[in-house]
Amino acid sequence: MRFIWLYSDRDAKIQEAVDLLNVGFSLTGISFRLDDIRRYQNAAWFRQIEDESGSELRFEMISMSRTRISGPSTLNVWTLGQSRTIGFAQFPWHYAAAPQTDGVVMQFNVVPGNNDAYRFGKSLIHEVGHWAGLYYTFDGGCDTSGGFVADTPAQVNSTGVFGGCDATDTCPGRPGEDPVGNYMNYSSDVCRDHFTWGQVDRMWAALAT
Known part of the structure; x- marks a missing residue:
């Protein structure tokens, strides 16, 4: 590209x-x-x-x-x-x-x-x-998977830039802890280090359009 x-x-x-x-x-x-x-x-x-x-x-x-x-x-x-x-x-x-x-x-x-x-x-x-087609990890809140991607844990509020990298769980009724390390969160750059495979699939599908 x-x-x-x-x-x-x-x-x-x-x-x-x-x-x-x-x-x-x-x-x-x-x-x-x-x-x-x-x-x-x-x-x-x-x-x-x-x-x-x-x-x-x-x-x-x-x-x-x-x-x-x-x-x-x-x-x-x-x-x-x-x-x-x-x-x-x-x-x-x-x-x-x-x-x-x-x-x-x-x-x-x-x-x-x-x-x-x-x-x-x-x-x-x-x-x-x-x-490339991704939403925030906290889009959708606890009502759906994070950013509407199935393998991304749900999150009700963004992780703030000063929130640290420790695991938190703002949607305890859904699988997984908040994706603090996901690039589509608002967490510090110290924390952010990955996309999920579901996000990768979504980007490829969106870019193909």
């Missing part, structure tokens, strides 16, 4: 982020190579796009200015100064209706070597998981 990174400052850091992304996806059969790095100087995009709610400005950045390049097999990543959220992604089933906004938007400094003890680069793995 091709990979285009837009709006950042250090090429080496970008490559480290892609390398870590590939580590996270190493057992899934999905891999990424960095094809291009492009830089755009636009203070409004960098400072004002905070999440999906800034749809008009986001559409201007991605679509009207044509910063997004190539087709559905290419992952575009835009890095911005957003502070309300680390990142967000468009689900693959929205591609047919909105191909111009397909991709991932990330906070520019959440990369390996940023000296953050809790968020040091695995958030890109998490957001690419969304881009």
Whole structure:
């Protein structure tokens, strides 16, 4: 899968982020190579796009200015100064209706070597998981399996970034403890280290569309 990174400052850091992304996806059969790095100087995009709610400005950045390049097999990543959220992604089933906004938007400094003890680069793995069709592990709460994937334990609330990596069970009436180590949780990067095989199957099925 091709990979285009837009709006950042250090090429080496970008490559480290892609390398870590590939580590996270190493057992899934999905891999990424960095094809291009492009830089755009636009203070409004960098400072004002905070999440999906800034749809008009986001559409201007991605679509009207044509910063997004190539087709559905290419992952575009835009890095911005957003502070309300680390990142967000468009689900693959929205591609047919909105191909111009397909991709991932990330906070520019959440990369390996940023000296953050809790968020040091695995958030890109998490957001690419969304881009490939995964929900949060806590989506669905205790009413269904985690993120609507059969082999992922149910979880009623997210594990917070400062919640530690110890086992907890917020859905004692369902099998398994909270998936603290799952990439689709909100737990610290210290904890997050895997997708379930059911999540892998879901990503392949979603990407095939």
